[in-house]
Each structure stands twice: as structure tokens, then as C-alpha cells.
Amino acid sequence: MISGQKILDFGLDPVFTLESLIVGPSNRLAHAAVLGLMEAPVSCLMLIGASGCGKTHLLHAAVGRQRRLFGAESAAFLDPAGLASAVADGGEQALSDFLLRWRGQVLVAVDNLERLQGGAEALQEGLLFLFNHLRAAGGRLLIASRYSPTQLEWLRPDLRSRLLWGSVMEIAAPDDMELEAILIKLAADRQVRLGSELIKYLCARLPRRIADLAEALERLDRAGMAQKRPLTVPLAKEILGL
Amino acid sequence: MQNMEIENSWQTALETLRTQVAPRVFDMWLKPLRLGRASGANQVDILAANDFSVQYVREHYGALLTAALTDAVGQPVVIRFAIDPDPPAPPVLPSEAPVRTLTVSPSGVEGRYTFDSFVVGSCNQFAHAAAARVADAPATAYNPLYIQGGVGLGKTHLLHAIGNALLRSRPESKTLYITSEKFMNQMVDSIRFNQQPHFRDNFRSVDVLLVDDIQFIAGKKGTQEEFFHTFNALQAANKQIVITSDSFPGEIKDLEERLRSRFSQGLVVDIHPPDLETRMAILKKKAAQDGLDLQDDAAFFLAEAIQTNVRELEGALIRVSMLASLEKEPVSLSLVKESLRGILARSEPRQVSMDKIIETVAAYYKIKPLDIRSDKRARRYSHPRQVAMFLCKQLTRYSYPDIAYEFGNRNHTTVLYAVEKIASLQPVDAELERAVQTLTAMLRK
Amino acid sequence: MEFFIDRDPFLKVLTRIQTVVERRNTMPVLGNALLEVCDGILTVSATDLEVAVRTVTEVEGVVDGALTVGARVLFDVVKELPPKALRLRKEGERLLLTCDRARFDLATLPAAQFPEIPKPEGEFRMVIARHQLATMLEKTHFAMSTDETRYVLNGVFVQVTAGAEPELPGRIRLVATDTHRMSMVEQPLEYPLPDGREVILPKKTVYEIRRMLEEDERDPELIISAGHVQLIKPDLSLISQVVQGRFPDWRRVVPTGNMVRLTAIREALHQVVKRISTLSHEKTLGVRLIIQENRMRILSVSPEQQEAEEEMGVVYDGNVKLDIGFNARYLREILIAMTGDTVQFALKDDESPVLIYDPESGEALFVLMPMRV
DSSP states (O other): OOOOBOOOOOOOOOOOOSTTOOOOTTTHHHHHHHHTGGGSSOSEEEEEOOTTSSHHHHHHHHHHHHHHHHOGGGEEEEOHHHHTTTTTTOOHHHHHHHHHHHTTOSEEEEOOGGGGOSSOHHHHHHHHHHHHHHHHHTOEEEEEESSOTTTOTTSOHHHHHHHTTSEEEEOOOOOHHHHHHHHHHHHHHTTOOOOHHHHHHHHHHSOSOHHHHHHHHHHHHHHHHHHTOOOOHHHHHHHHOO | OOHHHHHHHHHHHHHHHHHHSOHHHIIIIITTOEEEEEETTTEEEEEESSHHHHHHHHHHHHHHHHHHHHHHHTSOOEEEEEEOSSOOOOOOOOOSOOOOSOOOOTTOOOTTOOSTTOOOOTTTHHHHHHHHHHHHSTTTSSSSEEEEEOTTSSHHHHHHHHHHHHHHHOTTSOEEEEEHHHHHHHHHHHHHTTOHHHHHHHHHTOSEEEEEOGGGGTTOHHHHHHHHHHHHHHHHTTOEEEEEESSOGGGOTTOOHHHHHHHTSSEEEEEOOOOHHHHHHHHHHHHHHTTOOOOHHHHHHHHHHOOSOHHHHHHHHHHHHHHHHHHTOOOOHHHHHHHHTTTSOOOOOOOOOHHHHHHHHHHHTTSOHHHHHSOOOSHHHHHHHHHHHHHHHHHSOOOHHHHHHHTTSOOHHHHHHHHHHHHHHTTTOHHHHHHHHHHHHHHHO | OEEEEEHHHHHHHHHHHHTTSOSSOSSGGGGEEEEEEETTEEEEEEEOSSEEEEEEEEOEEEEOEEEEEEHHHHHHHHHTSOSSEEEEEEETTEEEEEETTEEEEEEEEOGGGSOOOOOSOOSEEEEOOHHHHHHHHHHHGGGSOOOTTSGGGSEEEEEEEOOSSTTSEEEEEEEEEOSSEEEEEEEEEEEEOSSOEEEEEEHHHHHHHHHHHHHOSOOOEEEEOSSEEEEEETTEEEEEEOOOSOOOOGGGGSOSOOOEEEEEEHHHHHHHHHHHGGGSOTTTOEEEEEEETTEEEEEEEOTTOOEEEEEEEOEEOOSSOEEEEEEHHHHHHHHHHOOSSEEEEEEOSSSSOEEEEOTTOOSEEEEEOOBOO
16 A cells, blocks of 8 residues: 655664774774774775765764864864865865865865766865875875775876875675674664564565665665554565565 | 672673674674673663664574573573663774874974985986985075976975985075975965965075975966065075976966976976886885885785886885784785775776766756756656656666765655656656656667 | 551552553563562552552551562452452462452462562652643654654653753753654743753653553652653652663754645634544545635545535635645644644645644644645
8 A cells, every 4th residue: 555644854863983883894994994094104094885885984983083082173074065165166265265174183084085076176186285284294084985096087196196195995795794784773773673584584685785775774664654564574575576 | 699690690691602603693793792780680781882783682682692691690581682871992903192183394394205215216316316416405506406207206205305304414404395285375374364474484584495296386376476486586595496296397287487487497307107126126115114024926016016106006005014904914915915906996887877867868858957957846857857866776876865966966865756756657657658768778878 | 478458549559550560471470560568568569671660558567578469360359359458468479368258369479580670760850740741741642653663753752951041940842753743842841950851751651651640630750860761759650761762853854944824723623624534544544625715625535435525714824725635633633632722734835744833832833744635
């Protein structure tokens, strides 16, 4: 039965802390590298991994920890989506403002580097300057990207070369047990409880990508809300057509 | 039950569990559990780090835990799972003091880059010789010295090396290293805070000015103007200027002619990409500095894999070193290969780009791609928009939030709704079905 | 253990604990009530490990002691007894209950097996007006979710905040939602509060608290600690675990761009919706509201194509006709929870959230999602 009832959109408010991160074989090294970044002999750490593999989570967790230890001004989280206008024209004033705004931070995390593509020359220049500044001053840049700098053809060569100067950690595809745990974490972010039967069912049938799990769970969640039905295997069969 | 007793029972139970589940399960889920308060004769709290661990352990291992603890205690026990209010701090790698504040030395010169740590090869011997000469006797020959070289070939290293040599041999003279963008930045700041005289004095009173990456002032009029005057003032006072750039003076776009000619007045030397022999030497030297035992086969593999760039060569070595310390393994050829995973370009299976989908759908419905990305709510635009969203979901591997981002940073539930709507309408709407089929065929070509 | 107690007060106590007793029988002792006699005071407790109640009654004690006995069976026995004095005495592993010439020999389990009920403790204590808490729960409880997989919504979110100044009264806010509708009510407290707290009361606890507040006029004390919430009156205390989780932010779903106002007589609207919904689909309970120029038609169509329609006068400031559907039960529950003479709807279109409130009072807000009818 398709319910015509519309549902309130409370939005998602996932918890991005180190405690809530699932650490397994796929991200063990990336996790360790992030934890040790402030002490590592590099200026930059890049995390490379597919959509939904937990890069954003790691970035937020690193920024959160830095802020908790050394104050709110010690770390910043940037997303190119929110920065496009920051250095819009690439003029001296805009670039200088950009640097002034972020250069006090000891740790600057930049998410979704791959989204910098197209019309963002000024922002690339800003990032390059920020890198230079952080390197000279002993700060750290933590970058997440879906692709390695060598695969981002549009990246300025001088920025690419600097990114490859630091550490690059690849987050692999999660294994079965991690996927299960991640599914539970995704459910916890939505504040819903999945029975172990449903977890097994979903993990066995869904594509083995976190992004697919997240999407399936979202559809299931919304259908459950609209129809006021608990999240169960029969509902999953019906909604996801598995 | 006494606390000691229950703590002992808990440890016994854990040991039992260790033999009952896979080691990975034990390490991931059971080992991190902590014993909380024991209340009453037979109720104990078991604490996990977060809400989903609580849920997972309760769902999957609740019965097993209860049985193990019941055995250990010797009477029925009810376990209550709860979130640990005070979880143990995550482990931190053994370290020096963590970075708290940012500091830059007044001269801007970094001590680690010296002539000693610079590897000379046929690719850079002229630049090296010129730099050494300037460091030996500044402002006597080669003024300005202009070092040209591609990205990451060691220009910055040479600049700092000059700085370090001078700081040691002539501590009384004022040496300043600066990147051109920092010059720009300080200039803008000086205008903002009305401190232009101070800014000018600072730069015009140096004995040796080392300017890195001068190409960044391209297109920046105010900075070029200011740098021109700084340059003239220093030259008039017979002070040494060393400049690096990724391009020759004549190749920097949007650079004033008067600067171009001044940059070319002294000596222009260039640095080429290092040959295999030099790359090997660089790796060996750097590894020795870092106390890393790099065997010839591993060095050779790295030097072969990264051919163009000294900086990336260094980066690769840093990754090897970090990986070795994280994995607690010696540096071996296989570790080196492992460290390059993800770096060396791999070819991803080609997929249709979302740009292409939007363009094609717009053309099909005779509207502009911009209309599809816009917020316009008229059906003339909203319907093609929903079709385009649907096709993006069908033909690419992008997630809903990715697609939402591509369509003007919307809420991804909009995309979810569009995809489900088009999917459900297709079987009953022949026109829509034809459109989707045609578009899919066009895009798959 | 031995004591005498009159049938009526004993029955009242046993009635009180029945709803708490664990029915699923996961642990036999949870089906029992704990009876403790000490210095002429009988304490009766029951728990399902989520909620516990503890009642205190004066009795004529002979021998102090404690035991547990089947809560249901004891209730069934006492219910059938005449209003006279009962004598309860522990004999070996049995409880002997006598009244007149009737004699009951009941099985017991040792008191030591009964789970320990946490003592009232916690750094946060406040007295709350009985009437206030009862009214606020009345305005919110119906919107709780019943879907157990959505555990954070299976309850009422309670938030108390300190006054803006130390001497100003604090505020209390209750929120409940099942994602189809949301109730939010906020009121000033009678007393200043030094600081605030947030807690999600489980559904069963909400039910028990409402029962407890109906029993007499006394104001209870509310104690909030890390994992528990407790409501205390001299002869009765209720201790409950709280829902572990983050309640969604109610502000995110309160619409701000709804510019069209619809005002109606609350009771009249309620009666119309009640009548018209008799022909609604019994599962979805949809009714349509068609509003144009101060007239509102309310319609429903049954699955068998039987139709109902009624028109009523309203005040409507929209320029265009609005045709919007709602679940009739949701709409009625909101109208029932409200108290003023009039009700106002802030609307945008037929698919955006609708804000419903009493135009005379800003205390309660209801957000209702439309449905396609």
C-alpha cells in the first residue's frame, strides 16, 4: 500500500566523532594516520576513497578532536561547496581575506576535493597558498578526495605536487563485518534500530558499497515513516524490491 | 555481589568469549566493552563506546555474553547494555609534543634545506653552482639570480640553502625568504591596517631577498607595482635578489614588461627533471637523513615509478616511512609497492558525466541546461529536471547527495523523490517511457 | 515476615503496580511484586527493568521481612476478598494470606532475587506542578511514535531550562512526534531553576506518569540523573530508564514561510471532521479540506465510493483556493489536545507542513503533514 501521508523532514544529524567511527581493516591505516597527523613529519594528509567510505567522518572527527584539545580556533573544516564564493575573483584582496580567515588554524580539513573542478582556479590558488602557509608555519592540511591527485587532471601541477609531498592513505572497500557495522552506524545516525535479521538480509543483497547501503536505508526509513511500519525484512523486500 | 568478584567474573567471561568467537569479532566488538555498575544480586551494566555498539553487541552477542557471565558468576545474571559515559580516550601514536600554535622564523628560512642536503646532478648543477656563488659573495655577480624549473624540482630548496649559508656566514646581514603570495598578502594587510611605510621599510632594508614562486604575482597588479618598487630600491642599494619561478620571465602571463626585463637582467638558470641516477641518489640521501633503511631494489622501484618530480619522490618516501611505522614493518619492496597504491593513476571505468546528462536532457526538452540546474518550478523545467535526476541515478554511480549537489546543491530528498516519481510513472506514461529510453540510448553511445 | 492490612488500601496498592509488572516473563521474579515490611511500613515494588514503581503504606507489622510473590495472583485474590483485615505471613517458602475463614497459600521467590531498584538519587531535582505536567503530557503524548524500531520517538522529549536570570522562573518544554505530526508545548515553570536538563521519557513511563498524576493533587518531585528519571510523591515513587538517543530538533520542522492563515471555531471543526471521517478509508483516514473565500468544505470518500461532505464558515486570508488532505485522526487528536475557542492554521500549499496553534496563546504548537487523499 502506498501511503499518501507526507512526513516531517527532521534532516540528518550524524555523529562524527572518533568514538562513533567504525575502524576496521579498510580504514585502519587512514584512521591511524589521522590520529597521528599532528605529530607526523608531513604537512598534508590526503584520504582517498569512494563516496561514503567515511572520509567526511574522519575529517570531522579530526577537527573535533583538535578543537577539543586546543580550542575552537585551532582547526577548521572546509568544503569547496561553501568556499566557491570566498575567493571568487582571485583578486589580491579576496585571496588575502581567504588566507587571513584560515591561516590561524593549526589543522585545516578540506572535504570533497574532487568537487573543486571547474571554474575554481582562484580557490585552487587559495588552497595552494594555504598549503604554503601551513607548511611554513608547521600546521597541517587534511584533505579528503574521491580520487588521488594523480587522477584529478584539472589540478594545478604545483598544488598536485604539494599534495603528493605529504601522506596519502587509501580507504579500501569495507569487508563484510565492517559493512554490517557501518549499516548499524548509519541506522544509529537515523536513530532507528535494525534487527539482526534485517541487517543480515540487507548486507547479503545490497551492493557492497556504503553509498548504496546508505541510500537503501534512507528509502527504507522514509517508507517506514510514511507507512508507520517498523523496519523489517518484509518491508525491505517490498520497498527495495530485493 | 562485591565489585572485585564481579570484575573477576567479567574477566573470566571475556576469556571464555575469546575462545567462542572469531578473533576479529572479539577485537572489534567484545574487547572494547567495559564493566559498569553492578546493581542487585544479578544485574550488571555493560558499557560500550556508542549507541550502535550497544545495539550491535546486544543483538549479536547479548545471549552469548549473558551465558558466559552467568557461568562465571555461578548464578543467573541480567545484563543491561548502556553507552559508556566516559569512554577510554582513543590511542595516539607516540609522539613529540603535538602542534599547538603556528610559528614562522623571522627570516622565513627553513633550517632543513641546506646545500649539504641538496643532491646535485646534471639536471641542476648550473643552478646549484650559481646559488652557491651567490651565497658565497652576494651582490657581486648574478643579480638578480633567477632560477627557473618545473614544479617540485628543488628551487625552494636552493633558495633556503642560500639563506642558511648566509645566516651562518654573515649573521649580521639581513636575509629574508618569502613566497610571492606571502608578499602579496603582507602588502594587502599593510593597506588594511594602514602600515604601508612599515611594510616598505621591512623589505627595502634587507641585504638579501629570496623570493619563491614569483609566478604567483601574475595578474596581480597591486602586488606587481609594489614588487617593482621593492626591486628597484634593493637594486639601487646593491642588495642581492634571488627569484625562483616555474617559468622563464618571458613566459609568465600577465606580468608587466618592466618586471620581465628586470628579472632577466642578471643570470637566468634552469633546473631540469632529475635522471634516474639522481633520483636514486636523492632517495638514498633522504632515506639516510630520516634513518630509513632503503634497499636498492625498493629505491629503484620508487625512482622508476616517480620520474618527473623531486617533491613527489620525497612524498613517496615519506609515505613509505609512515606506512612502515604504522604497520610496524621494515621497508621492503612490497611495502613500497603498497605505499604507492592509490597514488599511481588507475583508469576508472568510464561513466557518463552528469554534465552530459543534463546537457542531453535539456536539448531533448528544448530548454537550457541552466534551466535544469535552476530552481524554476514550472513543469516545463521541473519535469526535465526530474528526468535528468533519474538518469543520473540510473547511468552513473553517484549517490543522491552527489546528484543533489550537481543540480544546484539541493536537498537530496528532492532527488530521491524525483527518482522514485519517474520510476513509478514510467510504466503508466508512454511518452515518459519513450523519452527515458531515447535519452538512455543517446547517453550510452 | 508477618503483617496485618485492610483489604481496600492493599487492593489500591496492588492495582497501582499491575501495569508495571513484566508480562513477557523473561525472568520469573519480574512477574512478582516485592513486599517488604519494616517498622510498620509496607513497601510494595514492581519492575520490568525499564520502569519501576514503589509504594509505601502503613500496616500493622508483626515480624519484619521481605519476599516476592506473583503480582497478578495476589491482585486476583485480594480483589475477591471482603473489605476486612488481611493477615499475611511468611511460612517457609510460602506466603499465607488469611481473611476471615478464607486461606490462601501462595508461592514466593526470595527477595534477594528481585532486581535492585535504583534509589532516588541525582544532582538534578525540581518540584513540578502536577496540573502543569499533566496538561503538557495531555497535549503531546498522542503524537509519540508506536514503531519500536524508531526508539527515540517512542517517548516524550522533556527539556527544562533555567530562567534568563537566576531569580526568573525556568521553562519546561515537551515534544513528541511520529514524523507525521509533532506536538510541542512550552510553559514557564513556577520556580526558578539553577540549570537545565533534557530527557526522553519512554512511552510506558509517560503512561505511568499520567496515571500517577491523576491519583491525587500533590505536586511530585522530578529527579533526573544520567540514565534515570524519577517522579516522587510521599507514598509512591516511579523510577524509569530514559531513552538513550538524540531526539530530533523540533525547530527544523516548524514551518516559517507559511503565509496563509485559516481560522476556525475549534469545537465546530472537530465535530465536522469527526462526522465526515466516518466515510474515510479506515486505514488512511483521509479527509479533504477545500478552502476558498471564508468557506471550507470537508469531504471524504469511502473505498466503496460513498461520499460525505459538509461546509463550514472560516476566516481565510489566502487568495487562491486550497485543496489539502489530512489524516482525520491526527487532525482530531490535535483539536482535542487544544483548549481555546478558535484554532488557526498557517498554510503554504498542499504538500508542505502545516502549523496549527491557538491564536490566543503561544504555548502549544502542532505541526501536521498533509496527505494525498
